[in-house]
Amino acid sequence: MYAGIDAGSRAIKVVLIGEDGPGVVAQGQVDQGVEQDKIACRLLEEVLAQTGVDRSQVCRIVATGYGRNAVSIADTTITEITCHAVGVRQLVPAAMTVIDIGGQDSKLMRLDTNGRVRDFAMNDRCAAGTGRFLEVVADRLGLSLGDLGPMAARSRNPAVISSMCVVFAETEITGLLAAGRACEDIVAGVQTAIAARIVAMAGRNIEAPVIFTGGVARISGMETALQTALGRPIAPAPEPQMTGALGAALLARRQRGSD
């Protein structure tokens, strides 16, 4: 068995795979916390317990994500950029571009025909273009993250959010609410603003197929906003929040015998 642990900013994910084959043996996810090493260990134990696999049967563990260096049970660490690319390519072999929007950063990876990262861009200088932006908006509007997609879908006239800074955007939202703009227009406007940020980061030459991954890919409406901004179809990865951990597990398997 091989395990991949993705210690992201919002959640820790674990994927367990076998010696061969593409299938996932087991997986799990839990909210991130202060003691992320303990949380990751506990989650791995829970995932192992689901399958009846003993810890000693796990040959190698790769940790990824922003908290990867805190995961003491990992044999090695690999960045989320490489892991997401490997995970996505496993699920969508034709993928040439990966857009990953997580809780605190966003990334775009260009792949070569063999599925290796050719180049990447990453935004984490501010919360614009990340899941945090959506959280702030949801809080401000008294909504849950799950409400955002259906609400944005009802919009017929998305608001223009001109600021790329979350703090200023929140001020803009206050102004829009005061002006009587509907919540659905504001949410749709925010999704459009995030998509615009990603497109600006991506630059030119986005090669299809484009696969959308990371926790934000689960929020409906974001895929459409990105498609519109990029001017080309985008497909969300199956279980997009798990691709980093899956990639880490696959890389752990590739490294077998490396110690």
Next chain:
Amino acid sequence: MSETPRQIALREWDDAYERLRAAGVPQPAYGGPLGRHVAEGDTRLRKLRFDNSLAALRLWDFLLTEEDRLQLARDAGKKLVGTMKDLGTVPVMASSLDNLVAFYPDGAWWIPCVMEVNSGLLQIADSLGIDESFCPVRAMLGAFVTGAHFPIPDLLTCSVGATCDDFSAIAQRLNGLGYPILWWEIPHRRVPEDNEGGVQLPGGFRAPASLVRFVRSELERIRLALEKLSGRVIDEGTLSRGIAKANHIRRLLAELRQAAFTATPCPIPALEMLIAEMLAIHFCSDQEETIAVLQDLLDEVNRRVAAGTGYGTADTARMFWVDPVADLQVMNLLEDCGGRICGTEYLFAHALDPIPTDVPPMEALARMALADPMVGSATDRAARIKAEIRRFGAEAVIVSRIPGASHCALEGEIIGEIVRAECGLPVLEIEVPPLTDAVSPSLRTRLEALVETVVNRRSR
């Protein structure tokens, strides 16, 4: 010392220094344990890792004692010339007279890093209306106000025009505070039109003859001011000797760069190479000692190359670095993440080229000044970077933006796009503030990801 090259912390260096001293190993007059600089406020040194060679110790001691050197020069009756913004031209003129000492007040941009923002210089700049929307070189304003980091120079010169908008605004503010500045203008470099006479510049560029004439006339004004300050004439022979000395330094740096960027394993860390390359523009207030320091470093590097020792392995990812970092610690991070330096363009590539010696010296300096990367287009910079990437065999490019620096914001993206398209290499853009502690995990992720990308691309 003939130890295996490795990066050591400050405490280890201080222990090693005591052993060297006890063994009677000769030290320059400015030598001593690096730890003494921490007592003077340079607390960032505690977080850096230094090359363990004696040559590197000398380099660091030389860098960190410039203020003492300037004060000694003044005490000896020499006149001090602050050569602002100009990257490598006026210091050559001033240094040709032995009763003038040129230095580079802009070097204060590293004080917020080295003193971990405890110097208060940025706060002074804030209070003068030069806030964080400007480049960290605004710390220079605070250094003038406090007088605590370099003696106030007897003459201040500053190049303006096509160089840097941020710096012009900062220098104007300084002028407004009562520090008179002798401004000299440098125009934007452009390609000559068909009906214009063209002049070949160092670095492979060309410019209209009229631009070179204009810059030469501006430099003539500087020459007169230097002569007045010195009480001596800067004739062609004097200036030619000054140019010869500058060219000696440039030759040493060219050899050092060739060895450092091409040898495997890498014979010198990225941080020491950055400090060494910076000597090309300001000589750390002493040309003769710069030559000695660089010769020492080159000898050490050549010894390591011959012995096949250094940092990393043949597999270490080869990175080309664009723009200097505001936090020195980031250069350590490159090696931590599995990379090595393999070419640089720190915005003063022209100061690494030989100054022409086949034309009159003032003409040569004018041509050299016009070859400054900052007075040309981003496309020109990219052309030079591409050539160096190919020359040194770099596998990826890191463009490190300086927060608030307007040219970095504009040029990084253009350079990145050109390099991606024409060299087919991955390009990483990062922003490096004076202290990166808070963003260190994110910087590490990016650099590690770039190293992974380079390694994975090799197996295609």
